Amino acid sequence: MAEHTGPNQFEVLDITIHGLGTIAYFLRRVEEAVTRLKSFFVRANHDYVKFNYLGEWHSHPSFELEPSGRDDRSIREIVEDHDVGANFVVLLIVKVADSGELLTRAYTYLPDGTNSESTVAVES
Numbered sequence: 001m002a003e004h005t006g007p008n009q010f011e012v013l014d015i016t017i018h019g020l021g022t023i024a025y026f027l028r029r030v031e032e033a034v035t036r037l038k039s040f041f042v043r044a045n046h047d048y049v050k051f052n053y054l055g056e057w058h059s060h061p062s063f064e065l066e067p068s069g070r071d072d073r074s075i076r077e078i079v080e081d082h083d084v085g086a087n088f089v090v091l092l093i094v095k096v097a098d099s100g101e102l103l104t105r106a107y108t109y110l111p112d113g114t115n116s117e118s119t120v121a122v123e124s
Contacts, residue, residue, distance in 0.1 A: 001040040002054040011053055014040050056091030065093045065105035079109045086111070090118060
């Protein structure tokens with residue numbers, strides 16, 4: 001979940017961690033995510049213009065930071081779902097390098113079927 005801080009700029013304020021999956025896939029537990037989203041929106045006074053769901057994230061500990069076919073299909077299902085009503089969905093993929101550095105890549109998906117790589121700034 002994120003705050004819209006400027007044109008095409010968002011600050012991540014809260015995340016969900018499911019811990020379910022294997023080396024080859026992750027399992028998204030919708031019920032748990034919805035509970036966390038509702039709690040976030042209460043704290044944000046339901047200001048959906050400034051605070052909202054940004055997208056999904058997971059790690060690729062042994063793979064490149066590129067969306068897999070399954071990743072691509074999953075995010076497209078979310079962004080193209082009229083019940084969700086998203087203007088865009090971001091997929092963030094992370095992993096820890098051998099040096100201990102956090103590596104990140106983000107991809108923004110639009111309802112028209114296009115996607116593009118986005119910029120990620122990690123602050124400590």
